[in-house]
Amino acid sequence: MSVDNFIPEIWSALLLSNLNKALVFGQPSVVNRDYEGEIAAFGDTVRINSIGRITVKNYTKNSDMDTPEDLTDAQRLLLIDQQKYFNFQVDDIDQAQQKPKVMGEAMGEASYSLADQVDQYLAGLFTEADLANRIGSDASPKTDLGTAGTAYEYLVDLGVLLDEANVPSSGRWAIAPPWFEGELLKDDRFVSFGTVANVANLSNGMIGRAAGFDVLKSNNVAKTGTTYRVMAGTSMGMSMADQIVSTEAFRPERRFADAVKGLHVWGAKVIRSQALAVLFANKP
Numbered sequence: 001m002s003v004d005n006f007i008p009e010i011w012s013a014l015l016l017s018n019l020n021k022a023l024v025f026g027q028p029s030v031v032n033r034d035y036e037g038e039i040a041a042f043g044d045t046v047r048i049n050s051i052g053r054i055t056v057k058n059y060t061k062n063s064d065m066d067t068p069e070d071l072t073d074a075q076r077l078l079l080i081d082q083q084k085y086f087n088f089q090v091d092d093i094d095q096a097q098q099k100p101k102v103m104g105e106a107m108g109e110a111s112y113s114l115a116d117q118v119d120q121y122l123a124g125l126f127t128e129a130d131l132a133n134r135i136g137s138d139a140s141p142k143t144d145l146g147t148a149g150t151a152y153e154y155l156v157d158l159g160v161l162l163d164e165a166n167v168p169s170s171g172r173w174a175i176a177p178p179w180f181e182g183e184l185l186k187d188d189r190f191v192s193f194g195t196v197a198n199v200a201n202l203s204n205g206m207i208g209r210a211a212g213f214d215v216l217k218s219n220n221v222a223k224t225g226t227t228y229r230v231m232a233g234t235s236m237g238m239s240m241a242d243q244i245v246s247t248e249a250f251r252p253e254r255r256f257a258d259a260v261k262g263l264h265v266w267g268a269k270v271i272r273s274q275a276l277a278v279l280f281a282n283k284p
C-alpha cells in the first residue's frame with residue numbers, strides 16, 4: 001500500500017440524530033390512561049364499566065314515589081392486542097473505534113420508534129368517532145380548505161358538534177397536518193387575535209389555540225391520498241394502556257457484540273365516541 005494513499009479515518013464524537021416526527025396522539029392531554037391497571041403481557045384485557053342514565057321524576061307532595069329503579073351498567077373491553085419489539089447489536093470493533101457510546105443513542109431511537117407506532121395506531125381510531133360528529137366523509141371530503149378562512153371555520157364547526165354532544169369545553173384538542181396549520185397561519189383571526197400566551201406559542205413555533213381548541217400538528221394524521229382526517233375532542237374520548245414487558249441486554253452467541261432487545265405491548269379504545277369529532281378534508 002502506498003503511504004501517499006493511506007488516509008486514516010477519524011470517527012466523530014458526535015452522532016447525527018434522525019429527523020423524527022413529533023409524537024402527538026399519545027400525550028396525556030389527548031388520550032387518557034385511567035384504566036391502565038396492571039398489564040403483565042400481550043393479550044391482557046382491561047374491563048371498563050359504566051353506569052347508565054338515572055331517571056329524574058316529578059315529586060308530588062303526600063304521594064308515594066315509584067319503586068327504585070335498577071341501575072344498568074355496560075362494559076367495554078380494552079384489549080392489549082398490539083405488540084412490537086426491537087433487537088439491535090453493536091459490534092465490539094465498532095465500539096472500540098468510536099469515541100461516543102452509540103448504545104444510548106440507539107436506545108433513544110428504539111424508544112422513539114415504539115412510540116411512533118402507538119401514535120399512528122391512535123390516529124387511526126378516527127373511524128370510531130360518533131357518526132353525528134363528522135364533517136365530510138372518505139367518499140365526500142371537504143375540498144375547499146384552500147379558501148381563505150375555511151380552516152378556522154371548520155374548527156368552529158367541530159366545536160359546535162362537540163357542544164351538541166354535551167362534551168365539556170375544557171381540555172379540547174384538535175390534531176391537524178402541517179398544511180392545515182399553514183392555512184390557519186394565513187387567518188388574522190388566528191394570528192392577530194387571542195391571548196398573550198397564544199402569541200408566545202406562535203412565536204415559539206407551536207400552533208396555539210383556535211376556536212376553543214389546543215391545536216396540534218402531526219405527520220401521523222391518518223390520510224388516504226390527499227384526504228386527511230383532522231381529529232378533535234378531549235381526553236375523555238380515547239383510553240390506552242401500555243407496558244414495556246421486557247428489555248434485555250445480551251451477548252449474541254455467534255458475535256463479538258453487545259445487543260439489546262425489548263418488547264412493548266399496548267392497546268387503545270374509543271370509550272366515548274361522542275367526545276371525538278372528525279373533519280375529512282383534502283389538502284389544497
